[in-house]
Amino acid sequence: MTLIAGKRTFRELNADIRTALETQNTVCVESVNGQRYIGSGLDAGKSIVLHGTPGNDMGAYLNGGKIEVFGNGQEAIGNTMNGGEIVVHGHxxxxxxxxxxxxxxxxxxxxxxxxxxxxxxxxxxxxxxxxxxxxxxxxxxxxxxxxxxxxxxxxxxxxxxxxxxxxxxxxxxxxxxxxxxxxxxxxxxxxxxxxxxxxxxxxxxxxxxxxxxxxxxxxxxxxxxxxxxxxxxxxxxxxxxxxx
Amino acid sequence: MAYQPHHNWTPQAQKEILKQARTGGVLLSGMSNNKPYPIYWDKMLLNASQVTNPSIDPLREPMEIRTYLGRKPAKLEFHADGSLKTKLEPQVQLETPILFSAMSFGSISLNAQKSLAMAAKKLGTLFNTGEGGLHPALAEYKDCAVVQVASGRFGVHKEYLENSRFIEIKIGQGAKPGIGGHLPGEKVTVEVSHARMIPEGSDAISPAPHHDIYSIEDLRQLIWSLKEVTQYKKPVAVKIAAVHNCSAIVSGVARAGADIIVMDGFRGGTGAAPTRIRDNVGIPIELALAAVDQRLREECIRNSVSLVVSGSFRNSADIVKAIALGADAVSIATAPLIAMGCHMCQQCHTGKCNWGIATQRPELVSRLDPEKMHLRVVNLVQAWNHEIKEMLGGMGLNSIDSLRGNRLMLRGVGLRERELEILGIAHAGQ
Amino acid sequence: MFKREGEVRIPSGCAIAAVTDRSGTCFGGAEIIDCIALMHDRSNGLGGGFAAYGIYPEYKDLYAFHIFYDNNDARVQTEAFLFRHFDIETFEQIPTRKVKSITGSPLIWRYFGVVPQSKIKKNDFDEDEYTARCVIRINNTVPGAFVFSSGKNMGAFKAVGYPEDVGEYYMLDTYKAHTWTAHGRFPTNTPGWWGGAHPFTLLDWSIVHNGEISSYDANRRYVEQFGYKCNLQTDTEVITYLFDLLVRRQGLTLETAAKVLAAPEWDVIDRMPPAEREICTALRTVYSGALINGPFSILVGSKYGLLALNDRLKLRSLITAQKGSKTFFASALCILRRLRGTVLLRCALLRQRRQNRLSGRRQMHCVPSLCGNLPDARH
The missing domain is CATH 2.160.20.60 (Glutamate synthase, alpha subunit, C-terminal domain)
Structure with a gap:
C-alpha cells in the first residue's frame, strides 16, 4: 500500500500509517516532506518505506520494526530506539x-x-x-x-x-x-x-x-x-x- | 584541637575545605538545601470566615479535594443535541492534590518505591519512577505510575511509556538545577540494572541537558514524540527547577505543548547533589510559583496547563498556601520518606541508609517492609487530606477548585513590599 | 474617609427579589417595590436598585446607556466619547421624583444609540463586544462617570437608600416591564457611592446577589484571563463577567453556565449515567476557576431569560413561587403572603432538601431559566 504524504500534518500522516499497518506489514509513503515522528514505536514485523525527506525523530522509540528511507534524513533519527532497523539512502x-x-x-x-x-x-x-x-x-x-x-x-x-x-x-x-x-x-x-x-x-x-x-x-x-x-x-x- | 569559634569560618566551612584539600573532589550531599534562607510558607497566613460568610464543617458537609491534571481547552463546545463536541485531552484524576515526587529505583530501594506505589494506589494518587525505569515488580501499579524520561533515557521504551498514568520529561530538579543525575556504578545492582536496562555496575550518567534539546522547539519535539508514540493517550509533563527566569521558561514550556508543568523549588530533595549546587542554586518555590502563576494568567494560558509544585512541603498548611498561590497540586518526597523512617541524616549518597530507603544493600533494604510502611504513608496523606479539608472549610470553601489561585486567602507577615508584590498578596492587617 | 468599591473589597448582606411574567406581558414596578419593601430589615439603607426588562419597546434595538456623572465635566467628556462611538438617537436626564431619604444624587442621564456599521466592519468583533468594550473604557478612564446600564430594551435603576425609596425616586411605577429584579443592600462599610449599589450590569446582563462568595479571588483571576477587569472588586461584578464569558462569548446555555457556577458535587457526578457524567466532569475540569463557592443566592436577568441560582450548600435563602403566568423569586417567604392562590414551590424544594439531609446530602437548587416567552430566548 502506498500513501502520499505531501503537505499533510505529521499527526494525520502517522495516524494513517498506523491504520494501514493494522492490516498489513509494509506501507510505502511517497513525497514525504518533513513530517515528524514517522514510525515512532514501530513494532517488530512491521516496515515502512519512505520516499522524500522525513522529519525529525523518525523511528523514535523504534520497537523492532524497520524503516527504509530513499532520500536524506533530518535530526534525531532512531531517538531512544529499542530495536529494529533504520536504513537511510542519503545523509x-x-x-x-x-x-x-x-x-x-x-x-x-x-x-x-x-x-x-x-x-x-x-x-x-x-x-x-x-x-x-x-x-x-x-x-x-x-x-x-x-x-x-x-x-x-x-x-x-x-x-x-x-x-x-x-x-x-x-x-x-x-x-x-x-x-x-x-x-x-x-x-x-x-x-x-x-x-x-x-x-x-x-x-x-x-x-x-x-x-x-x-x-x-x-x-x-x-x-x-x-x-x-x-x-x-x-x-x-x-x-x-x-x-x- | 577543637575548632576556635568564628562567625564566618564555621567548623563546617573548615571541615569542607579540609575534605577537598585531601581528595580534590566535588563535595556531594544528600537530601535538600540546609541553609537558613527565608521560608516563605512561614511568612504567609491563611484566612478564615467569620460572620459575613460562614465557615463549612467538613465532617458533615461535602468537601472536595479531587484534582484533575491535564491540558484544558479555553472553552467547551456542545452539539445541538447537548452532547459534548469538544474532545478533551487525556486528564488524570487524583483524589488528593498530593502526588509523590520522582525517586528512582537506584536512588531509593525497591521496597521504598513499592511502599510509595502501594500508598499511591490506596490514596488515588500517583508515584513517580524517576528516571530509573519501572521494575517488573511494580508492573501492577502502572496505573498510578508517573514514568520519567530524563536525558539518559534509562529504561525508556515503548512499553514503559505505555505503562503509566502520565509521562514526565525531566529537565531539571530543585536540588541541583542545571546539573544532571549520576548514579554511581556501585549502586547499579542486578535489579537496578534490569530496571534501567544497563549493565550491572556501570555508571548511569544522565547529564543536563538532554542532548536532543537545545531550545524550546526541541523540547516541543520531544513532548510530541512522546505523545505520538503513546498515541495521545498519555498527558506529557515537563519538570523544571525553579530558577530566576522560571516564568518565561514555564510560559515557553506550556506553549511547547506540555500538559502538566512540574516545578521544583530550591529546597527540593535528592539522593545526591553537589553541595554547592544544592545550597546555592535556584530560588524558593513560593516566589517561583507566584511569579509563574501570575505570568501564565497575564498570557491567558494558565488555564490550559496544570501546575504541580514541589520542593519541601512539610505539612498540609504549606500545601494549602501553595494552592492558594496558584498551584493545581503539589508533589512530596521527603515527607513520605520521613514517614517510612528517614531521620534526615543527609547521607543518602553513601548508599548506607539504615532505614532501607536510600540504599541497595539487601540487608538494609530488607528492613523496610512495604506492607507496613505503605500504611504509614497512607496515614500521613490521609491526615493531610483531612487537615486540608478543615482549612478549606474554615475559609468557607467546599472545593479545592475555589482555593486555586485565591490569593485573597493569604496575608503576609514580616514581608517587604517587593516580596508581597511578587507573591501577589496583601500584608496582614490590610 | 471611606473607600469606594474598587478601592477596597466590601462584603455585604442583602435582600433580593424578582418577578417575571412568563407570557411576556409587561406590568408596572409597584409589585416589585412591594416585594422588596417587605424585606426592609435585610438591607440598611446603603444601597437599593432594580433592573427592568422590556421597558423601552420604542427603542428596543438600541443600546440604552444609563450613566451617573459626578459633575458636568464628566458628562461633557463622556458624551464626546459616546457621540464619537455610537449613533445616538436620543438622550435625556432620567426623570426622578423628590424623595426625602434620597440625597446626594449625581447627574443621571440616559442615551439610546446604535453601533455604526463602519465600526463593526473595522473591528473584529460584534456590536455587543464593541459596546461592552466602550462601556468598560468609559468606566475605567473617564473620572466621575459611571455607566450603570447598557443593555437593549432594559435598564438598571439604583441609588444609595432603601430599595423602596429608590423605586419611588426613579418613578418605577411609571415603567412597564415583563421582568423585574430588585436589590436591597447591607454593606459592612458605608461607601455612599451610587455606582456601588446593585444590580451590577453589563450589556443585557443584570445581577442582584445576596451573600459573600469565598471563591472571589479565584473567580476574579480566572475571568481576568479573558480580558475582563474586576475594578469594583465586588462579587456581583465578577459573577456578571462569568456569565458574560460563559454564555455570550463562549456560547454555553444559561443552564449549562449554572452547572459551572454551582457545579454538582463529584460524588453526584460519579453516580450519573455516562453521557451526563462526561459532560459534568468536563465542565468541572475545564471551568474549575468559575466555580462559585460560599453562600450566595443570585438572580440573573438577561436577554436569555431570568435565572435564579443558589450556592451548592444552600447557605442563602431563596424561594420561588408561581401565580398565574407570573413567577416570583425572593430572599424571604413573607413577600408571597400577600399573593393569594400562589403555588409555593419552596415547599417542594424544602421536602427534597430534607430528604437529602436525611441521606446526608444537600443539594444545590438551580431553578432553570424561564425564558421560553422572551423574544431573544435561546432555548
Missing part, C-alpha cells in the same frame, strides 16, 4: 541514534553532530550505527555501550573523519574508525587500539550489511585499516566526588 542530520539501546542504523552517507550519544547496551541488546561518510563533532558522547562504525566514504571535500570532542565521557561500547583521523579530535580517557579478531569479525559483519544495502564494494572498504576507540575506564567520574 542524516544531528543526534542520530540518541540513547539507542538495540537495533541497527545504516546511513549511506554523512551524519551530523552528536551521533550515537548516550548509546547503551543491555545483555543481548547491542545497538549498532554504521555511518558511510564522515561525521560531525561529539560522536559517541557519553556512550555507554554498543558499536559505532564510521567509514568516511565519498569525502571529496576531505573533511575530518570525525569532528571534535569525539567520545567525550564515553564509558562503554566501541567505535570503529576507517582510515586516518585527527588524534586531537579524540577525547581524553579514550584508548585507540588495534582491532581484535572478534572486533574484526563484528566489523566485517556490519560492513557486509552496509554494502548489501548501498551497493558499495566490501573489499575496498575493508582494505583500509580500522582503529577502535574504547574507554580507558568504565567509571570515568568515579573519583569526581567527595561525600560531604
Amino acid at each position: 542524516v542530520g544531528d543526534t542520530l541514534g540518541y540513547a539507542m539501546r538495540d537495533g541497527a542504523v545504516f546511513v549511506e552517507k554523512r551524519a551530523g553532530s552528536r551521533a550515537g550519544i548516550h548509546m547503551k547496551e543491555f545483555r543481548q541488546m547491542q545497538p549498532v550505527v554504521v555511518i558511510g561518510g564522515v561525521v560531525g563533532a561529539f560522536l559517541g558522547e557519553y556512550m555507554a555501550g554498543g558499536t559505532l562504525v564510521v567509514l568516511g566514504l565519498g569525502n571529496p571535500q576531505n573533511l575530518p573523519l570525525v569532528g571534535a570532542h569525539c567520545a567525550t565521557g564515553m564509558h562503554g561500547g566501541r567505535i570503529f574508525l576507517r582510515g586516518a583521523f585527527s588524534q586531537e579530535n579524540i577525547s581524553e580517557n579514550i584508548a585507540v587500539r588495534e582491532l581484535t579478531v572478534d572486533d574484526r569479525a563484528e566489523l566485517e559483519r556490519h560492513v557486509k550489511t552496509y554494502c548489501a544495502y548501498f551497493g558499495a564494494d566490501e573489499a575496498e572498504i575493508l582494505d583500509v585499516p580500522f582503529h577502535k576507540l574504547e574507554p580507558l575506564t568504565a567509571r570515568p567520574y568515579a573519583n569526581l566526588y567527595t561525600p560531604n
Whole structure:
C-alpha cells in the first residue's frame, strides 16, 4: 500500500500509517516532506518505506520494526530506539541514534553532530550505527555501550573523519574508525587500539550489511585499516566526588 | 584541637575545605538545601470566615479535594443535541492534590518505591519512577505510575511509556538545577540494572541537558514524540527547577505543548547533589510559583496547563498556601520518606541508609517492609487530606477548585513590599 | 474617609427579589417595590436598585446607556466619547421624583444609540463586544462617570437608600416591564457611592446577589484571563463577567453556565449515567476557576431569560413561587403572603432538601431559566 504524504500534518500522516499497518506489514509513503515522528514505536514485523525527506525523530522509540528511507534524513533519527532497523539512502542530520539501546542504523552517507550519544547496551541488546561518510563533532558522547562504525566514504571535500570532542565521557561500547583521523579530535580517557579478531569479525559483519544495502564494494572498504576507540575506564567520574 | 569559634569560618566551612584539600573532589550531599534562607510558607497566613460568610464543617458537609491534571481547552463546545463536541485531552484524576515526587529505583530501594506505589494506589494518587525505569515488580501499579524520561533515557521504551498514568520529561530538579543525575556504578545492582536496562555496575550518567534539546522547539519535539508514540493517550509533563527566569521558561514550556508543568523549588530533595549546587542554586518555590502563576494568567494560558509544585512541603498548611498561590497540586518526597523512617541524616549518597530507603544493600533494604510502611504513608496523606479539608472549610470553601489561585486567602507577615508584590498578596492587617 | 468599591473589597448582606411574567406581558414596578419593601430589615439603607426588562419597546434595538456623572465635566467628556462611538438617537436626564431619604444624587442621564456599521466592519468583533468594550473604557478612564446600564430594551435603576425609596425616586411605577429584579443592600462599610449599589450590569446582563462568595479571588483571576477587569472588586461584578464569558462569548446555555457556577458535587457526578457524567466532569475540569463557592443566592436577568441560582450548600435563602403566568423569586417567604392562590414551590424544594439531609446530602437548587416567552430566548 502506498500513501502520499505531501503537505499533510505529521499527526494525520502517522495516524494513517498506523491504520494501514493494522492490516498489513509494509506501507510505502511517497513525497514525504518533513513530517515528524514517522514510525515512532514501530513494532517488530512491521516496515515502512519512505520516499522524500522525513522529519525529525523518525523511528523514535523504534520497537523492532524497520524503516527504509530513499532520500536524506533530518535530526534525531532512531531517538531512544529499542530495536529494529533504520536504513537511510542519503545523509542524516544531528543526534542520530540518541540513547539507542538495540537495533541497527545504516546511513549511506554523512551524519551530523552528536551521533550515537548516550548509546547503551543491555545483555543481548547491542545497538549498532554504521555511518558511510564522515561525521560531525561529539560522536559517541557519553556512550555507554554498543558499536559505532564510521567509514568516511565519498569525502571529496576531505573533511575530518570525525569532528571534535569525539567520545567525550564515553564509558562503554566501541567505535570503529576507517582510515586516518585527527588524534586531537579524540577525547581524553579514550584508548585507540588495534582491532581484535572478534572486533574484526563484528566489523566485517556490519560492513557486509552496509554494502548489501548501498551497493558499495566490501573489499575496498575493508582494505583500509580500522582503529577502535574504547574507554580507558568504565567509571570515568568515579573519583569526581567527595561525600560531604 | 577543637575548632576556635568564628562567625564566618564555621567548623563546617573548615571541615569542607579540609575534605577537598585531601581528595580534590566535588563535595556531594544528600537530601535538600540546609541553609537558613527565608521560608516563605512561614511568612504567609491563611484566612478564615467569620460572620459575613460562614465557615463549612467538613465532617458533615461535602468537601472536595479531587484534582484533575491535564491540558484544558479555553472553552467547551456542545452539539445541538447537548452532547459534548469538544474532545478533551487525556486528564488524570487524583483524589488528593498530593502526588509523590520522582525517586528512582537506584536512588531509593525497591521496597521504598513499592511502599510509595502501594500508598499511591490506596490514596488515588500517583508515584513517580524517576528516571530509573519501572521494575517488573511494580508492573501492577502502572496505573498510578508517573514514568520519567530524563536525558539518559534509562529504561525508556515503548512499553514503559505505555505503562503509566502520565509521562514526565525531566529537565531539571530543585536540588541541583542545571546539573544532571549520576548514579554511581556501585549502586547499579542486578535489579537496578534490569530496571534501567544497563549493565550491572556501570555508571548511569544522565547529564543536563538532554542532548536532543537545545531550545524550546526541541523540547516541543520531544513532548510530541512522546505523545505520538503513546498515541495521545498519555498527558506529557515537563519538570523544571525553579530558577530566576522560571516564568518565561514555564510560559515557553506550556506553549511547547506540555500538559502538566512540574516545578521544583530550591529546597527540593535528592539522593545526591553537589553541595554547592544544592545550597546555592535556584530560588524558593513560593516566589517561583507566584511569579509563574501570575505570568501564565497575564498570557491567558494558565488555564490550559496544570501546575504541580514541589520542593519541601512539610505539612498540609504549606500545601494549602501553595494552592492558594496558584498551584493545581503539589508533589512530596521527603515527607513520605520521613514517614517510612528517614531521620534526615543527609547521607543518602553513601548508599548506607539504615532505614532501607536510600540504599541497595539487601540487608538494609530488607528492613523496610512495604506492607507496613505503605500504611504509614497512607496515614500521613490521609491526615493531610483531612487537615486540608478543615482549612478549606474554615475559609468557607467546599472545593479545592475555589482555593486555586485565591490569593485573597493569604496575608503576609514580616514581608517587604517587593516580596508581597511578587507573591501577589496583601500584608496582614490590610 | 471611606473607600469606594474598587478601592477596597466590601462584603455585604442583602435582600433580593424578582418577578417575571412568563407570557411576556409587561406590568408596572409597584409589585416589585412591594416585594422588596417587605424585606426592609435585610438591607440598611446603603444601597437599593432594580433592573427592568422590556421597558423601552420604542427603542428596543438600541443600546440604552444609563450613566451617573459626578459633575458636568464628566458628562461633557463622556458624551464626546459616546457621540464619537455610537449613533445616538436620543438622550435625556432620567426623570426622578423628590424623595426625602434620597440625597446626594449625581447627574443621571440616559442615551439610546446604535453601533455604526463602519465600526463593526473595522473591528473584529460584534456590536455587543464593541459596546461592552466602550462601556468598560468609559468606566475605567473617564473620572466621575459611571455607566450603570447598557443593555437593549432594559435598564438598571439604583441609588444609595432603601430599595423602596429608590423605586419611588426613579418613578418605577411609571415603567412597564415583563421582568423585574430588585436589590436591597447591607454593606459592612458605608461607601455612599451610587455606582456601588446593585444590580451590577453589563450589556443585557443584570445581577442582584445576596451573600459573600469565598471563591472571589479565584473567580476574579480566572475571568481576568479573558480580558475582563474586576475594578469594583465586588462579587456581583465578577459573577456578571462569568456569565458574560460563559454564555455570550463562549456560547454555553444559561443552564449549562449554572452547572459551572454551582457545579454538582463529584460524588453526584460519579453516580450519573455516562453521557451526563462526561459532560459534568468536563465542565468541572475545564471551568474549575468559575466555580462559585460560599453562600450566595443570585438572580440573573438577561436577554436569555431570568435565572435564579443558589450556592451548592444552600447557605442563602431563596424561594420561588408561581401565580398565574407570573413567577416570583425572593430572599424571604413573607413577600408571597400577600399573593393569594400562589403555588409555593419552596415547599417542594424544602421536602427534597430534607430528604437529602436525611441521606446526608444537600443539594444545590438551580431553578432553570424561564425564558421560553422572551423574544431573544435561546432555548
